[in-house]
């Protein structure tokens with residue numbers, strides 16, 4: 001007991017020595033870090049009163065993706081030499097953020113992607129609650145993030161609790177069942193490193209493409225008996241058209257909602273629900289009109305009728321639209337052909353006039 005207390009005290013003393021840097025008596029660079037760190041009882045103390053264990057379980061490292069590849073000093077480079085440099089961090093969190101800088105030496109490509117994302121920007125602004133590499137991947141226990149992918153999804157959910165709760169109860173939340181790769185996880189819509197702020201222009205004007213990756217994939221949709229034309233019909237109607245027009249105009253993202261509707265305005269982002277089974281036809285209609293009215297203040301029943309939903313116009317569902325489309329698909333080629341014929345005849349006439357002139 002006394003022995004533990006002494007070590008504990010040592011921890012306090014060494015930990016409070018941020019300024020000088022503690023001397024670790026080991027001249028040999030090949031010393032075994034685990035001689036000390038396997039059973040060290042003292043803790044690392046910080047000026048804000050928080051502390052951190054110094055014990056390292058080497059089996060964690062061996063079982064990690066770095067196991068057998070990296071030694072302690074590959075990451076803790078500054079620990080070579082006779083002394084441990086002083087720890088200047090003020091808190092456990094601060095320490096963790098500094099330590100995670102080590103990853104970028106070998107994974108620079110991922111680091112640069114991270115730098116472009118919202119999390120890194122927040123960290124730079126002093127938001128210490130934003131994640132570093134270590135929060136998502138771990139430090140000594142880094143595992144393959146792609147296998148199984150849901151583990152990472154839970155990491156996102158640990159910080160974004162409200163979003164996670166909503167998502168879990170959505171139809172997409174089935175993606176949490178590990179074997180199922182058909183449903184979207186957080187990273188399918190947001191990416192992993194270069195995560196954009198969700199109300200940024202770039203994100204909003206391209207959300208439909210994210211949804212379309214799966215909902216335009218006929219094979220995947222067939223499994224669930226879902227309409228694979230939702231993207232193409234969206235792009236063909238006024239909402240999709242105005243979206244594309246908006247993109248080329250490069251207008252302000254915060255204003256975008258006024259100018260066009262995208263998939264998530266009607267379906268939600270994290271609370272996407274099936275519109276098929278549980279609602280009777282009447283209730284679906286009510287829900288439709290409610291969404292529409294959020295933008296179309298004058299929305300009445302006729303508005304929903306004026307919209308073709310995600311159906312391609314057919315003779316049965318929308319005979320007028322179908323008729324006009326058919327008429328144009330006939331008329332436009334006819335006009336083009338007429339135009340071409342006109343030019344050809346003109347050229348022919350020109351040529352015959354010239355040859356007549358020569359004969360004279």
Ligand code: HEC
Nearest residue numbers: 014015022024025026032033036044072073076079084087
């Ligand atoms: C003689 C025992 C001893 C050896 C050998 C040793 N350490 Fe330490 N280590 C300590 C003590 C004591 C502390 C607490 C230092 C403090 O409070 O500033 C510490 C702190 C640390 C820390 C956290 C604080 C910091 O400075 O970042 C890391 C990381 C660390 N050691 C890594 C290593 C690595 C890597 C090796 C091998 C290259 C190693 N240590 C070898 C005793 C040792």
Ligand code: HEC
Nearest residue numbers: 033037053054056058070071072075095096099100134139
């Ligand atoms: C892949 C890089 C990597 C390797 C390899 C690695 N470390 Fe670390 N280590 C880190 C990072 C990053 C942290 C900060 C962890 C945190 O904030 O939770 C850390 C933290 C520590 C700490 C502070 C206490 C703690 O657990 O957070 C000690 C001590 C330490 N490492 C020692 C070691 C020793 C000893 C080895 C070899 C057996 C080793 N490390 C191997 C990256 C690494």
Ligand code: HEC
Nearest residue numbers: 065069074075102103105106133134137138139142144145
């Ligand atoms: C000294 C170089 C080095 C450092 C520092 C380092 N790694 Fe690695 N990392 C590697 C190597 C080597 C691999 C294995 C790559 C492979 O299998 O192709 C790897 C693999 C990975 C993988 C899996 C990659 C994949 O393709 O599946 C992840 C995730 C990862 N590291 C994260 C980290 C994190 C997080 C840190 C910081 C705590 C870190 N690494 C620090 C060298 C490093």
Ligand code: HEC
Nearest residue numbers: 103104107110111114131132133136145146149152187192
């Ligand atoms: C917000 C969580 C998060 C943060 C922060 C994060 N990553 Fe990742 N990382 C992921 C996820 C999720 C994946 C898996 C991506 C996938 O499945 O496509 C991943 C994949 C990786 C891979 C393997 C990629 C591959 O293509 O095989 C490496 C290496 C990696 N990250 C390194 C880093 C480094 C270095 C940092 C810090 C600069 C970092 N990550 C920060 C979540 C994160």
Ligand code: HEC
Nearest residue numbers: 118129130131135155156159186187190192195197198199
């Ligand atoms: C360590 C905690 C933590 C983890 C892990 C984490 N985030 Fe975040 N994330 C934050 C914080 C904090 C913010 C800033 C929120 C705010 O300002 O309200 C943020 C912001 C975001 C934003 C931008 C929000 C906006 O206002 O548009 C998105 C999107 C996001 N995170 C997605 C993810 C995804 C996806 C993952 C997993 C790959 C993830 N986060 C993992 C803490 C975390």
Ligand code: HEC
Nearest residue numbers: 156157160163164167172184185186189198207264269270
């Ligand atoms: C199907 C695609 C999709 C999935 C899956 C998804 N998101 Fe989102 N997320 C979005 C969209 C789109 C927005 C923009 C908000 C909107 O349009 O209503 C958003 C907004 C956000 C925001 C900022 C706004 C807010 O509600 O706080 C955060 C944070 C966020 N997502 C985190 C996550 C996390 C964490 C997960 C996983 C649990 C996740 N997202 C899964 C599409 C998705």
Ligand code: HEC
Nearest residue numbers: 182183184188210211214224263264267272273274275276
């Ligand atoms: C990774 C693929 C994937 C992405 C990305 C994706 N979804 Fe889905 N979505 C699915 C699958 C698979 C189902 C079928 C779920 C089931 O029935 O179990 C589904 C179901 C739906 C449904 C319910 C259909 C019904 O009536 O039953 C709607 C609505 C929907 N998604 C909208 C969206 C929107 C909006 C986005 C973009 C913000 C999106 N999805 C992104 C795969 C995806």
Ligand code: HEC
Nearest residue numbers: 208211215226227230231234261262263266275288309310
């Ligand atoms: C203007 C609102 C609105 C927009 C924009 C919108 N949807 Fe829909 N969507 C609906 C309504 C309402 C229904 C159900 C009613 C119906 O089709 O009869 C529906 C149905 C669906 C279904 C179910 C199809 C089926 O087979 O039952 C999916 C999947 C879907 N939408 C995905 C998307 C995707 C992906 C986008 C963007 C590319 C999108 N929606 C854009 C309102 C919208």
Ligand code: HEC
Nearest residue numbers: 238242257258259260261265288291292295303304306307
């Ligand atoms: C996020 C806002 C938003 C939502 C939600 C929305 N719309 Fe629209 N809608 C618009 C905008 C903006 C236009 C104007 C596009 C243009 O003029 O190019 C438009 C145009 C239309 C038009 C063409 C006639 C007109 O007034 O310009 C119809 C019809 C229409 N929407 C029906 C619907 C229906 C039905 C729903 C619900 C299923 C719906 N909209 C939901 C924003 C929205």
